[in-house]
Amino acid sequence: xxxxxxxxxxxxxxxxxxxxxxxxxxxxxxxxxxxxxxxxxxxxxxxxxxxxxxxxxxxxxxxxxxxxxxxxxxxxxxxxxxxxxxxxxxxxxxxxxxxxxxxxxxxxxxxxxxxxxxxxxxxxxxxxxxxxxxxxxxxxxxxxxxxxxxxxxxxxxxxxxxxxxxxxxxxxxxxxxxxxxxxxxxxxxxxxxxxxxxxxxxxxxxxxxxxxxxxxxxxxxxxxxxxxxxxxxxxxxxxxxxxxxxxxxxxxxxxxxxxxxxxxxxxxxxxxxxxxxxxxxxxxxxxxxxxxxxxxxxxxxxxxxxxxxxxxxxxxxxxxxxxxxxxxxxxxxxxxxxxxxxxx
Amino acid sequence: xxxxxxxxxxxxxxxxxxxxxxxxxxxxxxxxxxxxxxxxxxxxxxxxxxxxxxxxxxxxxxxxxxxxxxxxxxxxxxxxxxxxxxxxxxxxxxxxxxxxxxxxxxxxxxxxxxxxxxxxxxxxxxxxxxxxxxxxxxxxxxxxxxxxxxxxxxxxxxxxxxxxxxxxxxxxxxxxxxxxxxxxxxxxxxxxxxxxxxxxxxxxxxxxxxxxxxxxxxxxxxxxxxxxxxxxxxxxxxxxxxxxxxxxxxxxxxxxxxxxxxxxxxxxxxxxxxxxxxxxxxxxxxxxxxxxxxxxxxxxxxxxxxxxxxxxxxxxxxxxxxxxxxxxxxxxxxxxxxxxxxxxxxxxxxxxxxxxxxxxxxxxxxxxxxxxxxxxxxxxxxxxxxxxxxxxxxxxxxxxxxxxxxxxxxxxxxxxxxxxxxxxxxxxxxxxxxxxxxxxxxxxxxxxxxxxxxxxxxxxxxxxxxxxxxxxxxxxxxxxxxxxxxxxxxxxxxxxxxxxxxxxxxxxxxxxxxxxxxxxxxxxxxxxxxxxxxxxxxxxxxxxxxxxxxxxxxxxxxxxxxxxxxxxxxxxxxxxxxxxxxxxxxxxxxxxxxxxxxxxxxxxxxxxxxxxxxxxxxxxxxxxxxxxxxxxxxxx
Numbered sequence: 001x002x003x004x005x006x007x008x009x010x011x012x013x014x015x016x017x018x019x020x021x022x023x024x025x026x027x028x029x030x031x032x033x034x035x036x037x038x039x040x041x042x043x044x045x046x047x048x049x050x051x052x053x054x055x056x057x058x059x060x061x062x063x064x065x066x067x068x069x070x071x072x073x074x075x076x077x078x079x080x081x082x083x084x085x086x087x088x089x090x091x092x093x094x095x096x097x098x099x100x101x102x103x104x105x106x107x108x109x110x111x112x113x114x115x116x117x118x119x120x121x122x123x124x125x126x127x128x129x130x131x132x133x134x135x136x137x138x139x140x141x142x143x144x145x146x147x148x149x150x151x152x153x154x155x156x157x158x159x160x161x162x163x164x165x166x167x168x169x170x171x172x173x174x175x176x177x178x179x180x181x182x183x184x185x186x187x188x189x190x191x192x193x194x195x196x197x198x199x200x201x202x203x204x205x206x207x208x209x210x211x212x213x214x215x216x217x218x219x220x221x222x223x224x225x226x227x228x229x230x231x232x233x234x235x236x237x238x239x240x241x242x243x244x245x246x247x248x249x250x251x252x253x254x255x256x257x258x259x260x261x262x263x264x265x266x267x268x269x270x271x272x273x274x275x276x277x278x279x280x281x282x283x284x285x286x287x288x289x290x291x292x293x294x295x296x297x298x299x300x301x302x303x304x305x306x307x308x309x310x311x312x313x314x315x316x317x318x319x320x321x322x323x324x325x326x327x328x329x330x331x332x333x334x335x336x337x338x339x340x341x342x343x344x
Numbered sequence: 345x346x347x348x349x350x351x352x353x354x355x356x357x358x359x360x361x362x363x364x365x366x367x368x369x370x371x372x373x374x375x376x377x378x379x380x381x382x383x384x385x386x387x388x389x390x391x392x393x394x395x396x397x398x399x400x401x402x403x404x405x406x407x408x409x410x411x412x413x414x415x416x417x418x419x420x421x422x423x424x425x426x427x428x429x430x431x432x433x434x435x436x437x438x439x440x441x442x443x444x445x446x447x448x449x450x451x452x453x454x455x456x457x458x459x460x461x462x463x464x465x466x467x468x469x470x471x472x473x474x475x476x477x478x479x480x481x482x483x484x485x486x487x488x489x490x491x492x493x494x495x496x497x498x499x500x501x502x503x504x505x506x507x508x509x510x511x512x513x514x515x516x517x518x519x520x521x522x523x524x525x526x527x528x529x530x531x532x533x534x535x536x537x538x539x540x541x542x543x544x545x546x547x548x549x550x551x552x553x554x555x556x557x558x559x560x561x562x563x564x565x566x567x568x569x570x571x572x573x574x575x576x577x578x579x580x581x582x583x584x585x586x587x588x589x590x591x592x593x594x595x596x597x598x599x600x601x602x603x604x605x606x607x608x609x610x611x612x613x614x615x616x617x618x619x620x621x622x623x624x625x626x627x628x629x630x631x632x633x634x635x636x637x638x639x640x641x642x643x644x645x646x647x648x649x650x651x652x653x654x655x656x657x658x659x660x661x662x663x664x665x666x667x668x669x670x671x672x673x674x675x676x677x678x679x680x681x682x683x684x685x686x687x688x689x690x691x692x693x694x695x696x697x698x699x700x701x702x703x704x705x706x707x708x709x710x711x712x713x714x715x716x717x718x719x720x721x722x723x724x725x726x727x728x729x730x731x732x733x734x735x736x737x738x739x740x741x742x743x744x745x746x747x748x749x750x751x752x753x754x755x756x757x758x759x760x761x762x763x764x765x766x767x768x769x770x771x772x773x774x775x776x777x778x779x780x781x782x783x784x785x786x787x788x789x790x791x792x793x794x795x796x797x798x799x800x801x802x803x804x805x806x807x808x809x810x811x812x813x814x815x816x817x818x819x820x821x822x823x824x825x826x827x828x829x830x831x832x833x834x835x836x837x838x839x840x841x842x843x844x845x846x847x848x849x850x851x852x853x854x855x856x857x858x859x860x861x862x863x864x865x866x867x868x869x870x871x872x873x874x875x876x877x878x879x880x881x882x883x884x885x886x887x888x889x890x891x892x893x894x895x896x897x898x899x900x901x902x903x904x905x906x907x908x909x910x911x912x913x914x915x916x917x918x919x920x921x922x923x924x925x926x927x928x929x930x931x932x933x934x935x936x937x938x939x940x941x942x943x944x945x946x947x948x949x950x951x952x953x954x955x956x957x958x959x960x961x962x963x964x965x966x967x968x969x970x971x972x973x974x975x976x977x978x979x980x
Contacts, residue, residue, distance in 0.1 A: 080790045086799055112408055113434045114418035116831055120430060138829050138838035196433045234791050241781050241788060267780075274789050282771035283402040300800035301769065302726045304399045306591055316590045320729035320764045323543040324722045325803035337396045 060097050060288070064104035064203065069210050073099060075226040076213075079233040080277040088294040090277055098280030098289025108203035119199040195268055202272075209269035212260030213240065240270040284333045296330040303330035309339070348648075349657045354378040354625070355967055357647050357661035359632050359676065362450025364956040365667035366610025366618070367507065370581060371960035373623040377967060380659060381615070381624065382649055384631045385412070385447025388611060394603035401769050404599045408435045410453060411599070412444035416631070417833040419671060423845040424822065425690050431831050431839070444669050447628065449611035451669055454599040457607045457732040459510050459571035460758070461501055465743040467494045469816070472744060473754050485752050486849055488693045488821040490702055492898065502532070504954040508608035509577045509585050511536040511733070512569035538567030539574050539588070539733030543721050544807060545762025549736045551868045557738075558746035558860060568735035568760045571608035581617035592727025595768030606730075630657065633837060635664065635680035644682070650835060662970065663963050667956075674700050674825045674896045675840040686824050688843070695821045702819035703844055704895040713854040713878050715862045716810030717870030725802040729764025736762055741813075741860055753853040755816040759861065761809060809870055811861040815853020817846060825896045842893065851878070 065073055074096050083089035090096070106112055198205055213236065217225040220239075221232050228236070243266050261269070280289030282299065290296060296303055307314030309331040319326065355377035358365035365381055373379045388394070388410070403409050420429035445451035465472055470491045473482050482489050504510075512534035541549070545567075552563035577585040588606040605612040618624035629652045636646040636658070646660040666673050677683055677699050686701035688694075695701060737760030739745060748754055781788035788794070828841035855878050865873050 081795055082792050084792045084795070086792070086796050089795070106407060110434075112414060114414040114431055115433070116418075116431070118830060120428060138827070138832045138836075141827075141832075141836070141838050197430055234787060237790055238781055238787065271780075278789060279402065279406070279771075284400060286400070287402050298800075299771075299798050300802040301771065302724075302802070304593075304727075306728060316592065316726075316728035317540065319724045319726050320590055320592075320734065321540055321542050322722075322724055325724050325805065327800070327803055328726070333396070333399050336399060340396050 060094075062097075062100045064108060065096070065100045068214075069207075070096070071226050072210055072214060072224075075233065076237070076273055077277045077280070079230065079237060080274055081281055082230070087298045090281060092291070093281045093289050093295045094291040095277055095280030095289045097291075098283065098287050099276050101288045102276065103203050103206060108201065108206070110201035110203075113196070113201075115199075115201070117199065120197050195265075198264060205264065205269070206272070208260070208262060209264055209266075209272075212262075212264075212266075213269070215260045216240075237270060237273065240266040240273075243267050286333050293330045293332060300325075300327055301330060302328040303332055304336040305329060305331040309335070347656075349651075349655055351380070351657055351659040353660040353662075354380045355661065356380070356663045356665060356963060357659055358382065359647060359664065359666045360450060360668035360672075361448045361610060361615065361626065362445060362667055362669065363452050363610050363953055364959070365665060366449075366614035367504070367953070367956040368665045368667065368960045368963065369624055370614040370618040370621075371957070372963060372967075373618040373621040374581070375964055377623060379618065379624045380627060380661070381448075381618070382627045382630045382632055382647065382659065383448055383450070384416075384629065385445070386628050387448040387626065388453060390601075390603055390605045390612060394601045398598065398601040398603050399593045401593070401598055401771055404601065406435070408599075410446065410601055411435065412446040415834060417444075417672075417839060418831065419839050420828045420831055420841045422841070422843055425688065425843060429828060429830075429841045429843070431828075444672065447611075448615055448626070449609040450667075452607075452609040453601065453611070455607075456595060456600050457571040457730065458569070459508075459608065459732075460512075460569040463739070463743050463745075465745075465755075469493065469754065473748075476744065477748060477754075482754070482818075485754065485852070486818045486820060486847060490695075490819040490821050492819070501954045503580070503957050506535050507579050507581065508571060508613050508953070509536050509573040509579060510534045510569060510571055510608065511538050511567075511574045513538045513567050534569065536574050536577060539570060539572070539730070541567065541736065542734045542762045542764060543723070544719065544809070545734055545736040547719065547721065547868055548761035548864075552738055552864060555864065555867055557740035559740060561740070563738050563740050565736045565738050568732065568737045568763065570730075570733045572602070572730050572733055573606045573608075574733070579613060581614060582620075583613055583616050585613065588730050588733070590729050590764075592729055592764075593769060594727075594730050595764075595770075598727075598768045627659075631835070632668070632676060633679065633835060635676065635682060637680065637682070641681075644680075654835075663967060665959065665963065670894055671703075671825050671840040671842060671896060675827065675838075677897070678827050678840075679837055685826065687826075688821060688824055690822070693821060695824065698898065700825040700896050702895040702898050703823040703825050703842060703893060704819050705817040705844065705846065705850075705893055713851060713858050714810055714812040714876040715858045715865060715873065716808060716876075717865045717868075717873035718806050718808050719868055719870045721807050722803075722805040723807060725770070725804055727769045732763065734762060734764040735760045741857055751852075751856060753815040753849045753856065754818075755849070756853060757813045757815065757857055759811060759813070759864075809865060809868070811858070813854050813857035813861060814850040815857070817850045819895055820847055823847075823895075844893065 062070060074091070077090035077095045077099070081090040081093075081095070083091050102108060196202075196205075200208070214225055216239070217223065217228065217236050221228055221236060225233060225236060280287075281295035282301070283290055284303070285291055285293060293303065295301075305312075305328045306316040307319050307328065310329055312328065314326065314328075356368070356372045356379045358369045358379060358381040361369070361381040361383040369379045369381050393410075397409075398404060400409075414432065414435065418431045418433075420431045422429035445453050447453065470482065470493050473491075482491055549565045552565050555563055557563045572588045573585045575587050577587075579585065586604040586606055588602075589604055591603075594600045594602065594607075600607065602609070615624075615626070619626065627649070630649040632647055632649045634648040635644045636648060637643065638645050644664045646658045647664060649657050649659065651657060666676065668676060678685055683699040684697040685699050686695055686697040689696075737758055739758060742756045742758050744754070745756070781790075785794060823844045826841050826843070827838040829838070831839050833839055858875055862873055862875055
C-alpha cells in the first residue's frame with residue numbers, strides 16, 4: 001500500500017512539475033487552427049493541475065500505523081469491505097487513513113475513556129483463581145466517613161484484600177427454575193457495554209492485537225495475513241470473532257492458543273476492526289475515510305444534503321414523509337460548513 | 345486541601361442545572377429570591393455550538409464531544425452482590441450507555457424529546473394492584489418486591505407542559521372532545537399541535553382504529569407526544585422558542601443535539617428567564633463534590649465544588665435543591681453522609697435504609713422477546729425529521745387498561761409506530777450493531793455478501809416494523825445504588841456502583857404483549873411477522889440497559905421506604921429538596937413499534953418534570969415562613 005501510494009504521488013508530482021510553468025493560469029487566446037495544439041496542451045495541463053489538487057487532498061501518509069501494520073491493516077479492511085462488482089470498498093474509501101488518524105487521536109489515546117485501575121480483563125486463565133483486589137482510595141474514603149455499610153465482606157483493615165469468587169444463583173419465574181452462573185471470567189459478564197477492561201490504551205490494544213493476529217495467521221494458516229487467499233483471510237477474522245482458532249471447534253480455546261493476545265479477548269479486537277472499518281467507510285470525509293463520499297454513495301446516504309444542496313428542489317419535510325425513496329447526491333460536512341459560512 | 349474560596353450566601357442553591365433545576369431556579373428567581381445554579385459543564389449555545397458541528401456523527405457519536413467526560417467520573421455496574429462491579433470504560437456503541445449530561449440542560453441535551461403523561465395508575469401502582477388482584481399478587485410476580493405508591497398526582501402537568509412547549513393531540517380527533525377517548529386523564533390537550541404524520545403512522549392509526557384492544561374496546565391512537573416544538577412559541581416566562589426545522593441528525597448516536605432550540609431543555613426554556621430576572625447566577629464548569637452539614641448534622645449549610653483549576657469553592661445557602669442526574673444525586677448524598685444509606689441483605693432478600701434504594705430500569709426495549717415484520721411502505725432513511733415526532737401511539741396496552749387477572753405481570757407498555765424514518769444518520773449504529781457473525785449473517789458484517797446488503801440501505805422500498813415490549817421493571821430489594829469500594833472519580837471520591845438486574849415483570853409482560861403487537865402488525869398487512877424467542881431471566885444482560893435507570897431516592901409517605909416529604913424535601917433535612925428522574929420509583933415501561941432506524945416513544949418517563957413545580961412551591965413556602973417567623977413550615 002505504502003509503496004503504491006508513494007509511486008502514485010511521485011508520478012503525479014513529476015507530471016505537475018513538468019507542466020507547472022505552462023499551467024500557471026496562462027490563457028492564450030485562440031488564434032486559429034495553428035494554435036489549437038498549443039491550446040490543447042494548455043487545457044490538458046490545466047486538467048492535470050486540477051486532478052493533482054484533488055489527489056493531494058486525498059493521497060496521504062500515516063501518522064500512527066507502523067510499516068508492518070500498514071499493509072496488514074490494509075489487507076484486513078479490504079477483507080471486511082471488499083472492492084467488488086457492486087461498488088467501491090474500504091480501499092477506495094481510504095478506510096486505512098481513517099483508522100490511522102483515529103489511532104493517533106482521542107480514540108487511540110483512550111482520551112475519552114475511564115482508564116483507572118484495577119483492571120479486570122475478561123480473558124484470565126482459570127488457574128488465576130478469583131479476582132483479588134486491594135483496597136483503593138475509595139476504601140479509605142469509606143472508612144474515614146464510617147460508611148462501613150458499603151464495605152464488602154472480607155474485612156476493612158488497611159491493606160486487606162477483597163476476594164470476589166464466582167457465584168451461581170438459581171431463580172424461579174413462571175414456574176421454571178433458571179440457574180445462572182456468574183464469575184469473574186465466566187459468561188455472562190454484565191455485558192459488552194462495560195467491555196475494554198484493559199490496562200492499555202486503544203493504540204496499544206491495536207498494536208498487541210495486530211501482532212497477535214499476524215502470529216496466529218502464520219501459525220494456523222501458514223503465512224502472513226496479507227498473503228492468504230481471501231477465503232482464509234475472512235476465516236481468520238471469523239476465528240477471532242469466535243475466540244477460537246481454526247483447529248478448535250469447541251470454544252473456549254486452550255489458554256495457549258491465541259496466546260499473543262495476552263489478556264485481550266480476540267472478539268473484542270474483531271469488534272474494533274469491524275466497527276472501525278465500517279466507520280471509516282461511512283463517517284464524514286472530514287476524518288480521512290469515506291473519501292469522495294464513496295461509502296455514502298454506496299449505501300444511499302445523503303450526508304447533509306437535505307434535499308436542495310445541489311439545487312434539487314426538495315426539502316426535508318417532504319423527504320421525511322415521502323413513501324417512496326429519493327436518492328440524493330451526498331454532501332459532506334466541509335461542503336455544508338462552507339455553504340453555511342459563505343466560505344470559498 | 346488548599347484555601348477554600350468563599351462565595352456569597354444565597355436563598356436557593358440549585359445543584360446541577362437540568363430540567364428540574366431550570367424550573368426551580370426560574371420560579372424562585374422570578375419570585376424575587378437569589379438563586380445560584382451550579383453545573384459541571386458549559387452553557388451550550390445551541391446556535392454556535394450545534395448549527396454546523398452537530399452534523400458530525402463521528403465526533404458526537406463516538407467522540408462524545410457534548411457528553412460528560414468519563415475520565416472525570418464513571419460508574420460501576422454489576423448484576424448482583426456476588427459480582428465485582430466493572431466500571432464503564434467507554435461510551436459504548438451503538439447507544440448512549442452512560443447517559444449523564446454535561447452542562448446547562450443536563451441530560452436533556454441528548455434525549456430524544458419523547459414526552460408524555462403518567463396515568464393515575466402509575467402513581468398508585470401498589471395499592472391499585474392490591475385492590476384489583478389481591479394483596480399477594482405483587483409479591484408473587486415480583487420477587488423481593490419493594491413497590492410503593494407515589495404520593496403525587498397526574499394533575500400537575502399544566503405548567504410543565506406550557507413551559508416546555510409539549511406537542512401532541514390526545515386523541516387525534518377533530519373535536520378534541522374528552523368523550524372521544526377512554527382516558528379522561530388525557531383529556532386536557534397539549535400546548536402545541538403534533539408533528540406531521542408519516543405514511544407508516546397513518547397506516548398504524550387506521551389499522552388499530554378498526555381493531556379491538558384487550559380491554560374489549562377500540563384502540564385509541566393519538567399522535568406521539570413530542571417535546572420538540574412544532575411551531576414558534578413563547579412560554580409563560582416570555583422565552584421565545586423556535587420550531588423544529590426537521591433537518592435531522594438528531595436521533596440515535598447524534599445525541600439529539602438541537603441546533604434551533606426546538607427541543608425542550610432548561611437551557612432554552614427556563615434558564616434564560618431566570619437569567620433575565622437578575623436574581624440568578626449561573627456557575628459553569630463547576631464539579632459539586634460535597635454538601636456541608638451543620639454541626640448538629642440536620643441542616644445543609646453549603647455546597648462545595650471544584651472549579652476548572654481544582655479550587656474548592658464553598659457556596660452557602662438557605663435552601664438546596666438537588667437536581668442532579670439520577671445516580672449522581674444519590675452519590676452526592678452518600679458522599680456527604682446525608683440520609684440513611686440503603687443496605688441490602690442478600691441473606692434475607694430485604695434491605696434497610698433509603699438512599700440508593702429502589703433502582704429500576706425505565707426503558708430497555710431493544711433486546712429480548714420481540715416481534716417484527718415488513719410493510720410495503722418505502723421512504724427515505726435520511727436524517728430528515730427529528731428524534732420523536734411523526735408517529736402514532738396507543739395507551740391501550742399500558743397500565744391496568746386491560747385485565748391482568750391470570751397474568752404474571754402488572755402494567756404494560758406504550759406503543760407507537762411510524763416515527764420519522766430518518767432523524768439520525770445511524771451510520772455508526774449499523775456499522776457497529778451488526779458485527780458479530782451469527783446464523784443469519786455467518787460472516788458477520790464482513791465480506792462481499794454482507795456488503796451487498798448495505799447497498800442503498802438508506803433507500804428502503806419497504807420498511808421493517810417491530811416491537812420489543814416490556815412491562816414495568818418493578819422496584820425490588822436486590823437492585824440499588826451505593827458507593828464503589830474500588831474506583832474513584834478524578835478527585836479521589838468513590839464513584840457510584842449500580843447493582844441491577846431485570847425483574848421478571850418485564851419479560852413476563854413482554855411475552856404477553858408481544859402477541860398483541862403481532863396481531864396489530866398482521867392487521868397492518870405486514871409480511872414475515874415473526875415472534876422471537878422468549879427472554880429468560882438473566883439472559884438479557886447487555887450493554888443497553890444502563891441508560892434509562894431511575895429510582896434510588898424515593899418520595900413516599902412511609903419514612904422506612906421513602907426519603908422525602910411530598911414536597912420533595914429530604915426527611916430530616918427540611919431545606920434539602922431533590923427532584924429528578926431518580927425520584928420516580930414507578931414508571932412506565934414503553935415498548936415501541938420501531939421502524940428501520942428506531943424512534944423512541946418514552947412517554948411518561950419525565951414525570952419528575954411536573955413534580956419540580958411542586959418542589960418549587962414547597963421551597964417558596966419554606967422560605968416565606970423562615971423569613972417571617974423563623975418557623976420551619978414543613979416541619980409541622
